[in-house]
Amino acid sequence: MFGPYQAIGWRVAASLVLSTWIAAPTAAKPIAFANGTTIMGEYGAGTMEEAQAFYAPYYWLSVGAGFLRLDSDASARTRDIQYLRVNYLAHRWNLEEAQANVFAWGGLGTATGSDFRGSRLDREAGFQADYETRRVYASWVTDLHESSAYSDRVDTVQLGFSPYAHDYQDLATWFVLQARDYSGGIHHGVEYAALVRLFKGGAWIEAGLTQDGKPQVMMMFNF
Amino acid sequence: MRYLILMLSALAFVPAQAPAATIEMEVNGLVCAFCAQGIEKKLRAFPATADVVVSLEKRLVALSTRDSQDIPDEELKRALTDAGYTVKAIHRENETLDDVRQRLKAHQ
Numbered sequence: 001m002f003g004p005y006q007a008i009g010w011r012v013a014a015s016l017v018l019s020t021w022i023a024a025p026t027a028a029k030p031i032a033f034a035n036g037t038t039i040m041g042e043y044g045a046g047t048m049e050e051a052q053a054f055y056a057p058y059y060w061l062s063v064g065a066g067f068l069r070l071d072s073d074a075s076a077r078t079r080d081i082q083y084l085r086v087n088y089l090a091h092r093w094n095l096e097e098a099q100a101n102v103f104a105w106g107g108l109g110t111a112t113g114s115d116f117r118g119s120r121l122d123r124e125a126g127f128q129a130d131y132e133t134r135r136v137y138a139s140w141v142t143d144l145h146e147s148s149a150y151s152d153r154v155d156t157v158q159l160g161f162s163p164y165a166h167d168y169q170d171l172a173t174w175f176v177l178q179a180r181d182y183s184g185g186i187h188h189g190v191e192y193a194a195l196v197r198l199f200k201g202g203a204w205i206e207a208g209l210t211q212d213g214k215p216q217v218m219m220m221f222n223f
Numbered sequence: 224m225r226y227l228i229l230m231l232s233a234l235a236f237v238p239a240q241a242p243a244a245t246i247e248m249e250v251n252g253l254v255c256a257f258c259a260q261g262i263e264k265k266l267r268a269f270p271a272t273a274d275v276v277v278s279l280e281k282r283l284v285a286l287s288t289r290d291s292q293d294i295p296d297e298e299l300k301r302a303l304t305d306a307g308y309t310v311k312a313i314h315r316e317n318e319t320l321d322d323v324r325q326r327l328k329a330h331q
Binding site: 029032033034035036058059060089092093094095096097098099132133134165166167168172199200201202222 | 251252254255260262277280309
């Protein structure tokens, strides 16, 4: 089922490992905690901008809405997608010094774009696997948006490292290396970014640069 | 009547509240601030909860209760499971939550 995704994901993962850069953080998860609200915003190097808000009635389920803009840096093509989405924690491993999760999500929305007329029904499907301790973090996220006019997928791999093990009330600092692969001609090749992530309590900010010197910023608030 | 006055006088010297009980829970999967935030929110929802301390370092969640009330293990376990975490052990300690804070600080 995830054959084509896996191929791309492994390609990105292999590229990352070969890059020998080690970075890292705690994962941006589509479900933070039960009875919690999560608001996220991301500016991705001029190729993507996304805003999301989710409410989780349970630790394994959240529902919400989002807006995604995809801008091709290889052409003038743009895509604006508004969607409603359900996130599901398929499995969690609570280990003594670590946690690992598998998430899946699906959604429906409307999309407009510069290369087709009117609006289309957008269908979204995604998957995330992550593993983290208080010092290392790894995640793989794939997110697919499809309609009768397009099929765009964004695959992201992150590897993170924290110079110190933070505690609950501490400011957590992570260095992260990210590799992102866009299908559909949004960006040619794998886009790498080096990021610094800071978080304390329910707030986090992550910022850095891609290999082309373009800024990438992500913010998340949980309450 | 004299006995009654004596008894009431004696009761006046009994502390109004016994020291708050501290319940400690060892939790697996406790690796980030968001985890702690979710657990704290769940435990503070108990009317009997006075205060909560979370240590990622010790994988420990401790709470004190109001007026020496107790919260059954089953309810604590359910709260932490509903928060998405695995409880390894629950035990009660004869120390205040401030003592727990100091102990955790001393081990840092």
